[in-house]
Amino acid sequence: MILAAVLAWQGVLAACVPLLTRRLGRDAGYPLAAGFLLAAGLLLWRLPVLLDGREVALRWRWLPSLAVSAALRLDALALVFALLVLGVGALIMAYCPRYLGRRERHTGTYLLLTLFATAMLGLVLANDLLILFAFWELTSVLSFTLIGQTGASAGTPAVRALLVTSGGGLALLAGVVVLALDLGTSDLARILAEPERLVGGPAWAVGALVLVAAFTKSAQAPFHFWLPGAMVAITPVSAYLHAATMVKAGIYLLMRFSALFGGRPAWDLTLLAVGLSTAVLGAFLALRQYDLKALLAYSTVSQLGLIVGVVGVGTPASDAAAILYTVAHALFKATLFMLVGIIDHEAGSRDVRKLSGLPRVMPATALFTVLAAATMAGLPPTIGFVGKEAIFEALAEAHHVPWSGPAAAGVGVLASVLTFMYAARVVNAVLTGPLRQPGLRGPRRSFVAPAGVAAVLATALGPSVTLLSSLVQRAANDARPQGEPPYLAFWHGFTVALGLSALTIGVGALLFAFRARADRLLCRIPTTASLADRFESGRARLLHLGALVARPARAAGPAAFLLRPVLAVPLLAVVAAAQLGPLPPLVGDPTRPGDAVLLVLLVAALAGVVTVRSALAAVSLTGVVGLLLSVWFVTAGAPDVALTLMLVEVLTTIVVMLVLRRRPSRLAPRGSPRALLAGVALAGATGLAAAAGTAALTGRRDLSDPGRFLLAEAAPATGGSNVVNTILVEFRALDTLGESVVLAVVALGLIALSEVGRDVRTQPAGTAATDPVLVFAHRMLAPVMLVASCFLFVRGHEEIGGGFIGALLAGTAVGLAHLAYAGAPAPLLGRLHPRPLLVAGLLLCVGVGLAALPWGRPFLTLGKVGLPGGLALPFSTGLLFDLGVYLIVLGLIVAAVRRLDERPRPAVTGRRR
């Protein structure tokens, strides 16, 4: 329960961010920091339970059909990472208020940081593969948005970071799917408890995919290039995501899955090789940087590499060392980032060649920088020293191939020597030199305090490392239960590791003393073009390829688009004609004497549509076509369809009139004769295909089975005698609901279109001339129409009518009102707003559908409802549903009419006529 509570608490914090920033502005970071500490305290409260070797778990069956549970679990390993997330998060949140500018509220930054902490927490607490993956992806996306927030220049690095980390996310997804399919469960604890069940091909596949995921997230070579680019983000983000927590998610994943793959030589050796080479590469690249932030970024790559390499050793001591160094690194790296941010903030530069004389104006900042750098370099008495000792000891124990122990320890020492050198460079830049910036002032105490807390903690935890011992031991045991890890202590006596530490410090100090010569030597080592550049050029090429593929689809006019689907119709018809066997005979005679008359009129009207040049005539003739078809539908026994079509035609014509009032009255000139001829040919072929298809494939069987069922059952089952209407509102209510949603979306689209020109709303009354004839017609007709609309709606269940038809009639009245009053608000009907109608309609439809659930019926079960006390509603709930449909359709029409009747701009209004 506590786990859900902590996650929920984090969610509450995120929800409170807008309120906090509104009240406190940038100071919102302080209450958030307190909130983070409270969450950390809640988790720490369970520490005794965890140290007992038990765990805190929560399971909620979420998708039983997929066997996915929202399962959370807190063991010591998860607790270490959760405390890192919340503890460093609290420091960062306390750092933000003084770092961020005073003017803005920074709601976005605070919100994203809080959400990120929640996602990280979910990631380390997840006990189900799919949950784990979801949170993993969430951290990538949040990292992307946090980097991208910086501004336009951050676009490319942000996208690069997202592409690399989400590429790793895809690998993780694939691995998770293979794992869940192979073992038949997505329960992480169960999977990790029985490593022997995963063998053969799946084991290799999952192992490789997990490695790719972890290496991309933790910026291991060759995927390390995204991390330095991500440093364009603001310092709190760099410190929190790209130094202390998110990049540690890869480490967490490796430690978790070491229970599954640890001891398999391929896994262990890959971790050792990739980790240690990244450690050296990162440190080497860090030494070539003069920008402090870039230096720290490469340093992070290097330190993460060291941790990955240690995880590969696979002994209890190495696991403990990796966990301890993860904690140490989070402490000193977050501190260094915060301090560099302070220096940048105050001195205006992060370049080691420009900084000088800082201790005179910001002694505290300089002191804390020295402490944190000493931790990074592994000097006693800091926690860095203890961590490095543990790492050397673990590396020396590597036993996978002959001489692997000494070799690994040697590479570790090399990386550490380089680390010492760049740590010394940082200290040198901050401490030495005369003060060159006369106006330079020290930061406020509250700005330095969070970094100071972390720096002092990093230093003090060295001698008192035994405090951490039991937790780290337990966590190492939770990572893979293979024996008791050694007790952590500050002083182990004169061991090999102490000798290696001394060697590191000695060689590092020596190289620092001759740093000019050493730097020259380093710069002489050739490097290839940066991977980031290659990645970018590859991406550019891919986008170019996409543009090539998409070129045919980017024509300016609609004709080029429409040509292809239209062309497909005759082609399909030819194929179908070749494939079609003998057809069954026609059932009865499908024609009636009147049909031919209507057909002749139809052809005449269509010929008119094609030939006229006036837009008005074309629209009117199209309306005539619709009316002719309505008449035909009446004779074909479809009065509902006929009535609906007729109303739609009238309404469409009114709406088109609204549009045409302000448009040229002639249609566009025709294209070239050749294009016209080709169009006519294609039109003829398509029409022929459609006619042949209709003739061949319809009218060759009697009443369909569903039709027979509906005719027989509709009236007894629903109490309505209009079968078509009962189909719409009862039998196929879900379809109708979907359709109503489509209409609501169209209406929203129209509203959005009209909001493009928000400032040119409809003008006040009096400026536009109204049409006296139409106004009179409107006054006479509108009340009749509204009454008829209600009548049609209510009787829809029994006779012709229903929600659609009723709303169309009401909509026609609205359209007429707008047409008559020419843009000035018409009385009553002109004041209808689409949004309330749409909202009410959707709520009513869904509400009526949901109302069936408490009675144990499926969604959208409609019918007569019995009330308590033997009473019954006099109508079916289908009527309420239909009312929802009515409101949505009316909302759509109002939205369209308002959109199309809008006055373009005030200036034009006066000169309209």
Add this chain to the structure above:
Amino acid sequence: MTAAVAVGVLVATAVHLLLQRGQLRVILGFVLLGHAVNVLLLSAGGLRRRTPAFDGVGEEVVDPLPQAFALTAIVISFGITLYLLGLLRADGPAGDDGEPAGEDESADDRSAGEPAGDGDGR
């Protein structure tokens, strides 16, 4: 057979309009295409039976299901038509229907207001 011929001429006219210049023609073509589909839907139910579906099964009573489909189709295509008209409006006179918009009084200040600048001052 009349239904087949009706579908044929409707589709031919619609395609002819769709492939020509001018957005209004495209919209009208779309409307006609919708009509063609509705006729096709009803004829799929069989046009021999033509008594409206109000009183149970009978020898002449129509199949109600295609009618329900046609109703849905009409309403949806109506919605789309409205949206297309809204877009036509957003395009303004320059985007369509060639005739140069005479004295375009508001051309100078069009950029400041509605991007949909329908300002042909008529």
